[in-house]
Amino acid sequence: MIQQLRIVAERVYVKLEAAYNTHERQLTEHLSNRIGELLAHNREG
Amino acid sequence: MQQAEWKEEERFQWIQDRFNRLSAHRYLNQHVSKVSIDRDKMMLFTNCIDAPELAEEGKLKRTTAAMLVDAALTTHQYVPLHNEARDREIEKQLTVLAGDWFSSLYYSELAKLEDVKLVRVFSGSIQKTNDAKIRLHEHDWSGVDELESLVTIMESTLIKNVGVFYNHEAVQHLAPPFLTYRRLLDMIEHAEEKENPFGSARLSPLFAMEPVGKLGMYRQKG
Numbered sequence: 001m002i003q004q005l006r007i008v009a010e011r012v013y014v015k016l017e018a019a020y021n022t023h024e025r026q027l028t029e030h031l032s033n034r035i036g037e038l039l040a041h042n043r044e045g
Numbered sequence: 046m047q048q049a050e051w052k053e054e055e056r057f058q059w060i061q062d063r064f065n066r067l068s069a070h071r072y073l074n075q076h077v078s079k080v081s082i083d084r085d086k087m088m089l090f091t092n093c094i095d096a097p098e099l100a101e102e103g104k105l106k107r108t109t110a111a112m113l114v115d116a117a118l119t120t121h122q123y124v125p126l127h128n129e130a131r132d133r134e135i136e137k138q139l140t141v142l143a144g145d146w147f148s149s150l151y152y153s154e155l156a157k158l159e160d161v162k163l164v165r166v167f168s169g170s171i172q173k174t175n176d177a178k179i180r181l182h183e184h185d186w187s188g189v190d191e192l193e194s195l196v197t198i199m200e201s202t203l204i205k206n207v208g209v210f211y212n213h214e215a216v217q218h219l220a221p222p223f224l225t226y227r228r229l230l231d232m233i234e235h236a237e238e239k240e241n242p243f244g245s246a247r248l249s250p251l252f253a254m255e256p257v258g259k260l261g262m263y264r265q266k267g
Contacts (some may be wrong), residue, residue, distance in 0.1 A: 026213075
């Protein structure tokens with residue numbers, strides 16, 4: 001079960017990163033910072 | 046209200062204040078855990094409920110209504126599944142009642158605004174979200190594709206549909222992976238901490254969670 005969740009998380013991360021790179025400029029500053037922070041944190045982790 | 050003068054933080058504060066004012070209920074507050082606003086979702090809704098034809102107050106009231114829908118869905122997640130003790134049984138009933146209370150508030154907000162189209166968006170989203178929750182609770186999926194789909198539907202149907210309604214492309218595409226990823230991180234972390242197959246408990250949307258910490262991860266409600 002946990003393995004399934006890890007696989008799904010990896011796939012969703014890639015989708016999030018792609019969507020962020022495409023749409024980041026349309027977001028308000030707070031939201032952009034928040035998602036950027038989440039991506040960066042988990043890239044490092 | 047003059048739109049140009051409103052900063053994002055001021056919008057958040059307005060929504061927070063209205064949400065607190067509308068949702069305050071002396072008796073329920075004594076017996077049921079207070080639902081706090083999910084700031085990530087508030088940011089997403091504030092981003093997309095920004096149609097130029099709406100006055101600033103209309104945008105903020107619609108965003109507050111969306112947060113009330115989210116509160117209704119979250120509150121129903123707090124309903125304990127197996128309670129034998131009588132005091133827990135009362136808590137369970139009141140938690141259901143609190144969720145219904147939030148639902149009535151969102152409906153009342155939109156009725157005052159006479160925004161029937163948005164009511165349809167919300168009600169359709171609630172139905173779809175709950176259907177996904179039931180399937181997750183039943184372990185009714187086969188393979189990671191379906192699991193991903195169900196968690197995504199559960200986490201982001203409401204905001205995605207609002208994004209579609211207001212034609213906000215960024216929110217439509219970003220909200221689902223953002224909210225789903227956030228949820229999955231919590232599930233994985235929790236499963237690792239428990240050092241056991243976490244079974245349905247963490248996956249179950251009926252498990253209580255609340256946003257905490259600077260990254261807005263979730264923590265099990267104590």
